[in-house]
Amino acid sequence: MTHPVPRRERIRQTTIDEIKTVAHEQLAEHGAAALSLRAVARAMGMTPSAIYRYFDSRSALISALARDAYSSLADTLEAAFLAAPADDQMVRWLLVARSHRRWAKTHPTEYTLIFGPRPADLTGRPTAVQNEVERSVAVLFRCMQEVVEAGIVDLGVLDAELSPGLRARFQEWDCTDLGPAAEAACMLVWTQLHGLIALDLFDHLPPPLADSAELFDQQMIGALVRIGHRGPVDFAEVIRRADLTEQHTLAPT
Amino acid sequence: MTHPVPRRERIRQTTIDEIKTVAHEQLAEHGAAALSLRAVARAMGMTPSAIYRYFDSRSALISALARDAYSSLADTLEAAFLAAPADDQMVRWLLVARSHRRWAKTHPTEYTLIFGPRPADLTGRPTAVQNEVERSVAVLFRCMQEVVEAGIVDLGVLDAELSPGLRARFQEWDCTDLGPAAEAACMLVWTQLHGLIALDLFDHLPPPLADSAELFDQQMIGALVRIGHRGPVDFAEVIRRADLTEQHTLAPT
């Protein structure tokens, strides 16, 4: 049988992958700023100049790693969404949020690469990255949509809070068929999620609260509930259900 | 009259200040990672080695800048708190939050220096930085205390959400005489505030929402109100009052 893809390009792709792998290790160890092309080349028995056959510059390499990071995060979120129970929207949201936090904790350097200052010279992004990030927010939107449709939260309260100008901005965004209030709700939980993860990851929380999964759960459930809950919510009960399904899906690996 | 402080140390302090000033400019222009000791020395007609008489290393310089940034932010917040009307706790909180956002927008590199990944090798911090950051959170606590005492929000709802373990952690924190629920409330608005500012500053918001003061106001008021509001709140009215006092205090400069 013949190879549909030329042998030349195949081995080229493998070296590209090897470069990215080695670079990924260096990045995970010493941080993004300390990523050295020469060190990467040295680690894989190459000359620094040879790397330039595969990446135009150091920034290009980091950009590629950043794109992979975006993709990895999106994969994780989608997987969490699909693995979560479809009939319990509250825990589904909590599990998605948890997987986001877990990913950030397991891939700290990638997280800073994505959400840190200036995403590593991602200037020339021909919607390559954009697609990946939209996959992530899509998961968030689906969670929100489910929660609203299930009648768990009422967007009426939040809708009343929106100023005309802000509502116009949300309508201009319009990346879904949900209304402006739903988009505002997404932004709300989104900022809360990112805020807590970032503060935690960068050691800006007081010691007793650092690395606290409980604080995260409480804030994430609360973020959803406070949008406009109908009736009281037993936080502990939600957490217990989430823990249960998580053990169920994580155990048989 | 004689100088109480020796002339020697005085001129030394001025050169230290000059180094910090020049470094600050370079930092503001090309970012923190691109700060070059040689460039700083070149800009002020010095030799690179001479700078080592004043700063042990490049990290030491950046740490010094970071400390100043912390101090600057704390000053800004305290000033905003004092300038705000004491009888309108809701707008007082909004004005403090706004000043935080404004500071972040006017000092982007300093903000990333503070809240970005690994605060620039701030390993040896003998509570020097710690004091400054506590000044900042103190302002937040005072806002929360005022709002609670004024009866604007009810901590009872939030208190019911806390799990025993989480309540224990908050009590262990105990950096104020307010209860665990109040501290949880502070963390809530704190994460929301930081999350939105960080996302905005690092260009992670969709274009229609980028750099939106309206979104910020809505989220900040909402964060406070949703903790446990008594009766409906007219967001537009709060914003109008805040705008008024802001024009009042900003105009006569």
Added chain:
DNA sequence: CCACCGTCAAGAGCAGTGTTCTCGAAAGTT
């Protein structure tokens, strides 16, 4: 007044970096 001594700045130098160039060897194509 002079000698002293701590402080300062300069200069050279080391090890490292990203990047660009040229050149020879290998691989694939005709």
Added chain:
DNA sequence: AACTTTCGAGAACACTGCTCTTGACGGTGG
């Protein structure tokens, strides 16, 4: 077999943070 494209090596340039040594200046004590 000849030609072309691709690849890697090596040298070189302009940087970087940092260290060490060598003088020079200035305030202070004899």
